[in-house]
Amino acid sequence: MKKQNSKRRSLPFCWMVLIVLDAVSLSMAMDRETAPPDVVEPIISQIEGPSDIPADDVRFEAVDLIVDSGESPLAAWQLEIQSRSPGVEIVGIEGGEHKAYHEPPYYDPKAIRNDRAVLAGFSTDDELPSGRSRIARLHLQLEGPGPREFKMQVNVMATVDGKPIPATASLQKSTI
Amino acid sequence: MTDSNDPQPQEDRLHDAVISELRESERVPFQIPAERTENILRDARAYLASERVVRPPRRWLKMTAAIGSVCAALLLFLVPQFMDQDHRTKRFAEVVPETDLLSPRSRDIDGNGTVDILDAYAMARGIQSGESGDQWDFTSDGQLNEDDVRLVALDAVML
Numbered sequence: 001m002k003k004q005n006s007k008r009r010s011l012p013f014c015w016m017v018l019i020v021l022d023a024v025s026l027s028m029a030m031d032r033e034t035a036p037p038d039v040v041e042p043i044i045s046q047i048e049g050p051s052d053i054p055a056d057d058v059r060f061e062a063v064d065l066i067v068d069s070g071e072s073p074l075a076a077w078q079l080e081i082q083s084r085s086p087g088v089e090i091v092g093i094e095g096g097e098h099k100a101y102h103e104p105p106y107y108d109p110k111a112i113r114n115d116r117a118v119l120a121g122f123s124t125d126d127e128l129p130s131g132r133s134r135i136a137r138l139h140l141q142l143e144g145p146g147p148r149e150f151k152m153q154v155n156v157m158a159t160v161d162g163k164p165i166p167a168t169a170s171l172q173k174s175t176i
Numbered sequence: 177m178t179d180s181n182d183p184q185p186q187e188d189r190l191h192d193a194v195i196s197e198l199r200e201s202e203r204v205p206f207q208i209p210a211e212r213t214e215n216i217l218r219d220a221r222a223y224l225a226s227e228r229v230v231r232p233p234r235r236w237l238k239m240t241a242a243i244g245s246v247c248a249a250l251l252l253f254l255v256p257q258f259m260d261q262d263h264r265t266k267r268f269a270e271v272v273p274e275t276d277l278l279s280p281r282s283r284d285i286d287g288n289g290t291v292d293i294l295d296a297y298a299m300a301r302g303i304q305s306g307e308s309g310d311q312w313d314f315t316s317d318g319q320l321n322e323d324d325v326r327l328v329a330l331d332a333v334m335l
Contacts, residue, residue, distance in 0.1 A: 025249035078293040106329040118333040120293035
């Protein structure tokens with residue numbers, strides 16, 4: 001006796017709904033993990049150090065945070081600095097050279113004795129720095145020989161009215 | 177020798193013996209032996225009993241799988257958002273516990289979804305231009321001044 005198999009091979013509607021929903025959720029979750037298009041790439045700066053000192057040697061260095069805003073006046077800025085090398089501690093934060101940023105920037109007190117800090121400042125003065133300007137100075141305690149590498153992530157660089165500007169930031173040893 | 181009155185030609189007629197035999201079979205019905213019938217029935221029953229009946233999954237199993245899949249998809253999408261909110265709220269309370277417990281979200285002055293220095297800057301410019309009202313009085317002292325701006329700026333630089 002031959003039995004005929006006449007089953008229909010069709011995907012149930014509920015499974016189709018599930019598959020579509022899961023695909024949409026997964027794509028939305030993946031979109032959230034993707035960096036937004038306006039994220040600025042981090043800046044890597046290196047501060048040279050002596051190589052002929054003992055490993056337990058402790059010294060202090062001052063590094064300047066330099067911002068070049070081009071022709072636009074710098075009205076607000078915010079960036080994050082983190083050491084990528086060991087033996088680095090932030091022990092002090094000073095203001096900049098222009099009178100608009102002469103006061104120390106805003107920072108979390110937990111940044112002191114830490115190797116990471118978020119610094120920010122703004123000014124509503126009529127006179128604002130433009131071009132290349134020192135906006136802050138970091139005092140660092142360094143242990144051991146060799147250079148130190150820092151990663152800087154620019155969060156905000158804005159001119160008057162809060163408009164973003166393509167300013168660059170860099171670290172360099174102070175010349176005091 | 178052919179008969180001219182016979183309408184059917186001689187060569188088309190069956191043999192008489194065959195004709196008589198056929199008439200005999202029509203008169204007596206064919207008898208199927210009972211044993212053969214029983215054998216056929218036994219084979220049929222055995223065949224049907226050996227067939228595996230594939231039962232479709234119960235409906236409740238489908239519903240459970242559907243609900244579980246939906247919940248997993250929602251968790252994958254929603255949990256990271258809630259975790260970010262809780263972390264940010266706890267971090268602010270640890271640093272400035274004496275202030276009121278407004279959610280940091282209300283300090284997003286420019287509404288871009290992030291509390292950064294631009295919010296403090298916008299607030300400072302607003303106060304400078306004569307902005308008033310208690311929506312920015314984060315210190316709850318009844319005044320809009322540098323202290324309120326400072327709170328927003330400190331929130332922007334929290335580690």
